Each structure stands twice: as structure tokens, then as C-alpha cells.
Ligand SMILES: NC(=O)C1=CN([C@@H]2O[C@H](COP(=O)(O)OP(=O)(O)OC[C@H]3O[C@@H](n4cnc5c(N)ncnc54)[C@H](O)[C@@H]3O)[C@@H](O)[C@H]2O)C=CC1
């Protein structure tokens with residue numbers, strides 16, 4: 629009995645004191661990981677910016693995902709506390725925390741999927757583009773780490789402005805000679821999740837039965853819901869179309885959420901596993917329009933976004949929206965590329 633009590637005391641003292649102190653001093657692997665050998669077969673996933681609002685919820689949701697065997701949580705602040713918290717969940721994934729730039733490479737080495745919600749979020753009154761100055765540099769640094777440590781990983785880029793941070797990431801990867809357009813995906817799933825919810829509200833049905841393709845980009849008018857292609861097939865009055873389009877385009881000013889990012893990561897992992905028929909909207913290098921990047925439906929597979937699906941038939945309202953979206957998107961893409969070439 630005494631021995632068992634001693635063991636329990638040792639474990640809990642490791643988790644609460646020595647692990648956290650070790651991470652803060654800069655050593656990488658938590659002691660509890662030394663005990664947590666093996667783990668379930670599955671994918672290795674890193675979350676960069678794991679201590680933030682999106683990062684913490686996303687960490688929790690991915691710790692619950694049975695496809696994840698190893699979960700690396702990296703941030704420049706508070707990573708030890710978040711890691712200790714998440715690591716107590718009795719699900720299979722082994723969790724390790726990494727704090728600050730000196731531990732970035734260890735956080736990234738060997739990863740299959742890297743999810744990036746690092747950087748500053750909007751305050752009321754700000755546009756996503758207002759975040760460019762700070763987040764561009766953060767994304768650049770993190771992506772340079774990816775080129776060094778896991779150049780073949782699938783990257784889910786969440787940090788805003790996605791319309792510019794994805795082109796920045798692409799330039800970093802091109803510079804290092806590691807760019808695989810199939811593996812770089814800007815996360816626009818939140819637009820789809822919102823669109824499904826708001827459309828379901830209007831139709832009075834379960835949002836899980838609704839599929840709305842949302843194409844273009846991930847800011848204001850570049851978010852283009854294709855309401856003519858909603859499944860199950862349905863029709864809307866022009867008031868409903870204006871209301872829904874506006875609400876979907878501006879949903880980010882109401883609330884942000886990690887649920888969509890976790891759903892998108894899960895779809896990427898199922899693709900990596902080789903599941904068939906996984907189709908999601910994402911902002912990717914694309915030839916669907918004349919722009920070098922565009923969000924549309926993509927088929928996810930072992931190689932990432934293996935096929936970019938066409939936009940399908942657009943009605944007049946959507947064609948007008950597409951022109952507006954392309955104009956703004958083109959500037960945001962140029963801004964991202966210019967950041968890397970100046
Ligand atoms: N694509 C999308 O659908 C969505 C995008 N976002 C974007 O995600 C980003 C994060 O949003 P929140 O979690 O609400 O912000 P937050 O401020 O709560 O968290 C950001 C985290 O990033 C960390 N961070 C800052 N610099 C870093 C660096 N160099 N390396 C690693 N981590 C670093 C911070 O320490 C913080 O923990 C924002 O840019 C936001 O606009 C948020 C929601 C949805």
C-alpha cells in the first residue's frame with residue numbers, strides 16, 4: 629500500500645513540478661512521456677499557438693481524436709500549463725509540450741500534420757488584414773521550422789489573414805525547395821460550418837444534414853457561399869440570400885471557434901489514412917480561377933489536397949460575388965508574396 633501511495637505521489641509531483649520546471653528551463657521531453665511509451669498507432673500532430681483561445685480548445689479536441697497518437701503543443705507562453713492540463717485526459721494520444729523558439733524544432737520533428745493557430749486575433753473594429761503586420765512574421769518563422777524539421781507534413785494554416793498567410797507560407801516553402809501545393813491548406817472550414825448552421829436555421833432542419841460549399845477566401849467579400857449548390861437542394865428568397873451571404877461573410881465578428889479547425893484536421897487525417905471520398909473546402913494553390921490561390925472543394929487523400937474540384941454552375945448573384953471576391957483576394961495574395969520577396 630505504502631509503495632503504491634509513493635508511486636502515485638511521484639507521478640503527481642512529476643506532472644506538477646518537475647515537468648513544468650524542465651520545460652521552462654528548456655529541456656524538451658516531459659518526464660511523463662518517458663513512461664508513456666508507444667501510444668496507439670496513429671498520426672503525429674503539432675499545434676503551434678496551442679496556448680491561445682483557438683489553440684487550447686483545438687488541443688483538447690485533438691487529444692480526443694483516435695487518429696492522433698502523438699500531440700505536440702507549442703507556444704511562446706503557457707505551454708507547460710496547457711500541456712499538463714490536456715495530458716491528464718484519458719485518451720490514447722501522448723502529449724508533449726514545447727515552450728518558446730528554442731524548442732520549435734523539437735516540436736516539429738517527425739510531424740505528419742502541423743496546425744497553426746499562432747498569432748494575434750482581431751479586436752472589435754479590426755479587419756483580418758489589420759493582423760498582417762504581426763502575423764506575417766510569426767507564420768514565416770514557424771514555416772521555416774517546418775522546412776527544417778517536417779518538410780513533408782500537411783500544414784493547416786489558421787492564422788489570419790489566411791488570404792495572405794497561405795501565400796507567405798508557400799513562398800517560405802518554395803525558397804527552401806520543399807513546396808508541395810497539395811500539403812498547404814488554409815483553413816476555411818469555419819465558413820462552411822457557419823454556412824451550414826445559418827442555412828439550417830433558415831430551412832428549419834438539422835445543420836448536420838446541410839452542406840454549403842463556400843469558395844474564394846477567408847475574409848469579408850472573399851467568403852463566397854454558393855447557396856445555389858446547397859444540399860439538400862432548396863431555394864431561397866432574395867432577402868434570405870442577402871441575409872445569409874452577409875451573415876456568413878461576417879460571422880467572424882460574432883464569434884470564433886475551434887470546432888471547425890478540429891473537424892478539418894480530422895478530415896486531413898482520414899485523408900492521410902487513405903479513406904476515400906473526403907471532400908472539404910480549403911484555401912489552396914489552385915487553377916480553378918486565374919488567381920494562384922483560391923478556396924474551393926478539395927478531395928483529401930494520402931498526399932494532402934489531391935484533387936481540386938471545379939466550382940460548378942454559379943448563378944448571376946454568385947458570379948457577381950465571385951468578381952468582387954477575386955478583386956480583394958488578388959490584393960491579399962500579392963501582399964503575402966511581396967512580404968517574402970521584399
Ligand atoms: N482561419 C480561421 O477560421 C480562424 C482563424 N483565427 C485566427 O487564429 C489566430 C489565433 O486566434 P486566437 O487563438 O483567438 O488568438 P489568441 O491570442 O488567443 O492565441 C494566439 C496564440 O498564439 C501564440 N503565439 C504568438 N506568437 C507566437 C509564435 N511566434 N509562435 C507560437 N505561438 C505564438 C500566443 O502566445 C497565443 O497563445 C488569429 O490570427 C485569428 O485571427 C481564429 C479563428 C478562426
Ligand SMILES: O=C([O-])CC(=O)C(=O)O
Nearest residue numbers: 750818880881883884885
Ligand atoms: O474572424 C476572425 O477574426 C477569426 C476568423 O477567421 C473567423 O472566425 O472566421
